[in-house]
Amino acid sequence: MDETPSTPQSPELVDRSPELVEGQDRTVRPAHGSSRRGFLLGGATAGAAAVVAAGRRVALADDTRPGSAGIAADELSPYGPNQRVLLNEPSRATAMISFDVIATGRKQLSDLFTVISERVKLLAAGEPTAVSDPSRPPADNGILGPLFTGNQVGVLIGVGASLFDHRFGLAARRPAGLKPMRTFPNDNLDPAICHGDLSMQFTAATPDVVTHALRDLTKHTRGAMQPRWRVDGFTSPPRPDGAPRNLLGFKDGTSNPSTTDTTTLDRLVWTTDGGSFQVIRIIRNLVEFWDRVSLQEQELMIGRRRDDGSPLDADGELTAPDYARDPQGLIIPTDAHIRLANPRTPRTEATRILRRSWNYDLGLDSNGQLNQGTLFTCYQQDIERQFEAVQTRLIDEPLTDYISPVGGGYFYVLPGLADKNDRYAKALLS
Amino acid sequence: MYATGGRGTPAGSAAAAISPDPGVLAVSSRGCLPGIPDLRSGRSTLRIRNTGNSPEEVQILDDKHTYDYADLEMVAPGTTRELVVVLPPGRFGASCEADDGTIGYSDPFQVTGPAVGGVHRWIPATLTDLGNAVTNYRTSVTAGLQQLAADTDRLQAATGGQDRAMIKKRWLTAHLDYERLGGVYDTFGDYADKINGLPSGLPRGVQDPDFTGFHKIEYLLWHNGSDDQIRAATRRLDQDVHGLVKAFPHQETAPNDVPLRTHEILENTLQLTLTSQDDLGSHSGLATTAANIDGTRMTLKALTPLLQQNDPALLASARQAIDRLDAVVTALHGPHGYPPLRSLSTAQRERLDGTVSGTVESLDPIPTELEVLVTQDNS
Numbered sequence: 001m002d003e004t005p006s007t008p009q010s011p012e013l014v015d016r017s018p019e020l021v022e023g024q025d026r027t028v029r030p031a032h033g034s035s036r037r038g039f040l041l042g043g044a045t046a047g048a049a050a051v052v053a054a055g056r057r058v059a060l061a062d063d064t065r066p067g068s069a070g071i072a073a074d075e076l077s078p079y080g081p082n083q084r085v086l087l088n089e090p091s092r093a094t095a096m097i098s099f100d101v102i103a104t105g106r107k108q109l110s111d112l113f114t115v116i117s118e119r120v121k122l123l124a125a126g127e128p129t130a131v132s133d134p135s136r137p138p139a140d141n142g143i144l145g146p147l148f149t150g151n152q153v154g155v156l157i158g159v160g161a162s163l164f165d166h167r168f169g170l171a172a173r174r175p176a177g178l179k180p181m182r183t184f185p186n187d188n189l190d191p192a193i194c195h196g197d198l199s200m201q202f203t204a205a206t207p208d209v210v211t212h213a214l215r216d217l218t219k220h221t222r223g224a225m226q227p228r229w230r231v232d233g234f235t236s237p238p239r240p241d242g243a244p245r246n247l248l249g250f251k252d253g254t255s256n257p258s259t260t261d262t263t264t265l266d267r268l269v270w271t272t273d274g275g276s277f278q279v280i281r282i283i284r285n286l287v288e289f290w291d292r293v294s295l296q297e298q299e300l301m302i303g304r305r306r307d308d309g310s311p312l313d314a315d316g317e318l319t320a321p322d323y324a325r326d327p328q329g330l331i332i333p334t335d336a337h338i339r340l341a342n343p344r345t346p347r348t349e350a351t352r353i354l355r356r357s358w359n360y361d362l363g364l365d366s367n368g369q370l371n372q373g374t375l376f377t378c379y380q381q382d383i384e385r386q387f388e389a390v391q392t393r394l395i396d397e398p399l400t401d402y403i404s405p406v407g408g409g410y411f412y413v414l415p416g417l418a419d420k421n422d423r424y425a426k427a428l429l430s
Numbered sequence: 431m432y433a434t435g436g437r438g439t440p441a442g443s444a445a446a447a448i449s450p451d452p453g454v455l456a457v458s459s460r461g462c463l464p465g466i467p468d469l470r471s472g473r474s475t476l477r478i479r480n481t482g483n484s485p486e487e488v489q490i491l492d493d494k495h496t497y498d499y500a501d502l503e504m505v506a507p508g509t510t511r512e513l514v515v516v517l518p519p520g521r522f523g524a525s526c527e528a529d530d531g532t533i534g535y536s537d538p539f540q541v542t543g544p545a546v547g548g549v550h551r552w553i554p555a556t557l558t559d560l561g562n563a564v565t566n567y568r569t570s571v572t573a574g575l576q577q578l579a580a581d582t583d584r585l586q587a588a589t590g591g592q593d594r595a596m597i598k599k600r601w602l603t604a605h606l607d608y609e610r611l612g613g614v615y616d617t618f619g620d621y622a623d624k625i626n627g628l629p630s631g632l633p634r635g636v637q638d639p640d641f642t643g644f645h646k647i648e649y650l651l652w653h654n655g656s657d658d659q660i661r662a663a664t665r666r667l668d669q670d671v672h673g674l675v676k677a678f679p680h681q682e683t684a685p686n687d688v689p690l691r692t693h694e695i696l697e698n699t700l701q702l703t704l705t706s707q708d709d710l711g712s713h714s715g716l717a718t719t720a721a722n723i724d725g726t727r728m729t730l731k732a733l734t735p736l737l738q739q740n741d742p743a744l745l746a747s748a749r750q751a752i753d754r755l756d757a758v759v760t761a762l763h764g765p766h767g768y769p770p771l772r773s774l775s776t777a778q779r780e781r782l783d784g785t786v787s788g789t790v791e792s793l794d795p796i797p798t799e800l801e802v803l804v805t806q807d808n809s
Contacts, residue, residue, distance in 0.1 A: 292693060296798075300504075307512075312506055313509070315508070330485055330529060366706070
């Protein structure tokens with residue numbers, strides 16, 4: 001899986017969403033409808049969308065095959081009842097960004113979601129990036145060169161509880177169970193990196209594709225929403241196999257609910273209207289301190305071996321721990337992270353969450369310590385029943401001395417786009 | 431500058447041929463690594479499988495069973511783990527300790543070949559050793575608590591008057607008393623948060639009703655809190671401190687706590703004090719750092735007889751590191767006490783942060799080496 005060389009895309013991949021191209025043709029606007037200057041006047045929608053059909057024709061010469069990070073191409077599509085992008089294994093690169101809406105009134109909010117939707121469709125379909133109107137700055141940021149084919153970036157759009165305050169008259173529409181992230185006893189939250197009206201995540205096999213999309217979305221929405229906080233993440237190739245390692249050196253993400261079994265997804269992940277609840281936690285890892293702890297103590301805190309990810313009571317990463325055989329916690333302590341997080345009992349089955357974690361590296365703390373950690377996300381049907389139940393079990397776990405949740409938020413991931421004419425939040429705003 | 435203990439030492443693999451793979455050795459109540467082969471000097475990796483029903487701890491010892499050369503703690507039934515050891519020429523044996531404390535010994539085996547570098551040996555600590563260290567340590571803590579209670583009494587007395595400068599001075603004195611006791615925060619249970627908790631983790635932060643103790647008073651004193659608020663918070667602190675003094679004789683200190691705290695006190699200094707996260711207005715971070723160094727010395731003092739016997743080189747390097755740090759911090763003390771952290775020059779800050787970091791690196795072998803596995807102890 002390590003940096004697969006670029007492979008020409010198969011026609012099958014390119015042709016995956018022909019209806020999208022038609023849709024783009026219909027939304028083409030004059031190229032100088034500059035979003036940057038004209039958002040609130042309604043001119044922003046798809047300024048760079050001219051001649052999308054041409055973009056489709058050049059799609060064969062791409063740089064990175066979407067499948068190279070283990071992401072099936074179809075799971076980058078924004079179309080369908082759900083935003084299925086969230087089911088993907090963590091991509092090599094990601095940007096998580098939270099925004100506050102500064103547009104006023106329902107109409108402007110609706111326009112914002114229209115622009116977001118059009119940009120997401122465009123990123124999915126691809127676009128030519130050559131300058132089409134030399135009297136204006138280029139519509140595309142050019143980071144991906146002159147030929148940007150679509151279907152390389154996953155975009156995930158969520159809304160926070162604050163969007164449902166008095167500003168847009170949406171209080172009665174707030175998805176049941178959506179609320180501001182609460183403070184847990186071991187948290188050390190910095191308000192500057194918490195909450196937000198919207199969450200947006202970009203995932204891709206390479207950081208430039210993430211940056212391209214991030215720049216595109218922020219450019220076309222300026223004046224209507226303002227970035228509040230952002231954390232970029234990465235995952236590593238398997239070392240040497242199995243789940244990727246976190247910055248504590250342990251494999252992370254070994255045990256998760258199935259993402260292919262629809263019964264499981266309907267029971268744990270999707271809400272009845274096709275959404276899902278997203279929990280984001282920016283969890284600083286005190287890596288210097290951690291590296292000064294004996295391997296024995298590290299493994300007892302986690303409940304797994306560091307070398308190969310096996311639970312302490314068995315051999316093999318994928319072997320399930322057998323807690324019933326060790327009720328006193330002589331082998332896997334009763335307060336080990338994996339045991340508290342998922343006790344694997346019938347009673348706790350409904351509390352399971354779909355975890356998607358990335359590593360982050362934000363440079364240095366004020367005293368020269370490495371500011372690294374885990375960009376933890378998880379998806380569930382019900383935040384209280386699932387994430388909060390898990391997190392409550394983890395209160396004061398021994399690992400809390402070495403990790404410090406510093407930010408994040410709760411969001412509701414909107415249903416997917418039904419088709420090329422659909423837009424995000426249509427049901428909420430109708 | 432660098433840790434000189436067993437961890438991280440290059441294993442001298444160049445000095446000797448790699449021993450042949452002896453295959454998988456079994457451990458169970460029926461035997462301790464039967465068939466363990468003779469080895470070449472240098473680095474060896476033994477694959478050990480627990481074929482029994484109880485977790486086992488395997489150690490490689492010299493033939494007199496005095497020195498430990500390698501530990502494989504807690505091999506669960508049905509699992510295979512690797513034990514890595516660097517051995518000099520000589521005669522050795524393995525011990526296998528089951529969960530119930532029964533110990534079996536392997537047949538002796540011979541290590542032949544040239545002398546090698548990277549050998550680290552130490553006398554393993556016993557629960558009795560650690561128990562003695564805990565007793566020593568608790569004696570010092572008891573004395574420190576008496577001082578703390580006397581100084582919080584004086585702080586409370588000062589809040590009867592209007593002299594804010596006096597109150598702030600007494601606050602600092604009492605707070606530093608507490609910071610010198612950093613080694614026992616687990617033992618103190620809920621009192622630790624009541625007396626020295628930070629507002630992080632509380633839903634309403636500095637306004638939260640559960641935010642109490644030194645930092646609450648600090649916040650009030652340096653943010654124009656009213657006399658009444660300060661009096662109430664101080665009274666509460668004084669009650670909690672006296673509550674702790676009463677409770678402490680009945681609170682248990684886990685055997686591994688003292689070795690763990692030798693570096694953990696300064697880990698907290700690095701994480702909370704040197705980032706100013708625990709500064710609610712007093713800017714007394716350097717004084718806190720100095721108090722934390724005293725607290726670290728207290729843990730090391732309690733472990734000195736044990737380390738002197740089990741690993742004198744480790745004790746010497748730990749002392750040297752703390753002395754060096756102490757000198758760096760003391761040099762920052764001026765005619766008016768310690769300056770605020772943010773007034774230090776870049777060079778001073780780098781020297782301070784870097785020396786604290788280097789010190790914890792030098793201290794971290796202590797718990798790893800002295801730790802006695804007590805898996806039952808996580809209730």
